[in-house]
Amino acid sequence: MLQDLPKRILDGAEISFEEALELTELSGDEVYDLIHAAWKVTRGLSGAEVDLCSIINAKSGRCSEDCRFCAQSGRYHTGIETYPLLDASRVLEQAREIEQSGAHRFSLVISGRGPSRSEFDRIISIYETLKSETRLNLCASLGVIDKEQARRLAAAGVTMYHHNLETCRSFFPSICSSHTYDDRVATVEAVKKAGMRVCCGGILSMGESWRHRVEFAFELKELGVDSVPINILNPIEGTPFEHLQPMSPLDTLKSIAIFRLALPKTRLRLAGGRAAALRDTLPLALQAGINAMLVGNYLTTAGRSVAEDVQMLSDLGLSSLGI
């Protein structure tokens, strides 16, 4: 099956749910064959360019929700720094640094179920400043928003909205009880209607099964999202998931490759948790199907420098989109 798979997909075929489940049974050397198949599909459909984006944690902590992985939930004692919405000058300063470092996409991320009315007005004004003062492609990650808010963001120059489903529908109740999977889907639909692109993925290694991962990939495919961030759980002390063990680097690579084959044309964006999950196998993630990366610092954890990631791409014969 693996031998023919890249050609079939490059010729326009799609793998079935059952075929993807079969891929989860692969082990040992077969995982390297799987990675190679994913590499051929990635290169064949999206070339050698990797989309680099960066974020600013524009409001941190004190969230009302109970997502069991999250350092920013106000229900857990995680010791993170908490602060209200940053002012425009602080955001602009970081955006300029990011633009110079080589990323071409930038997002404000705020903690919380969704922005208050006054926060939202201030955020719109920040995006108008970013639009006029930088050449960055603008993204937003503000939690739950409605159609009117989505329309205003698009009008302010935001081209992509990030809102994770986090995991598949059937596993979602195991990670959160204060809102539903359908609440998250409703925001994704509002964003699509406003004409923005959708960046929507989640976190692996939260105790889900291989079948859950395949369900998740196919649900994202069904939703028709443009970019899928893949985070690997970094268990945070003080959260209910603090004792979970991260999956092995090979299982992480295998998961990425299965997502690539199920979502052949989607940007697969390696995001938080990658250093601990992949360790020295990080470059293999780009062979397993990653063609976008969150670079710089993540939400509540420090990342590698952007220069190191740009050098890694160059060493692998890849390039950063837009530079």
Ligand code: SF4
């Ligand atoms: S993931 Fe978002 S909604 Fe859930 S607790 Fe964290 S900040 Fe709140």
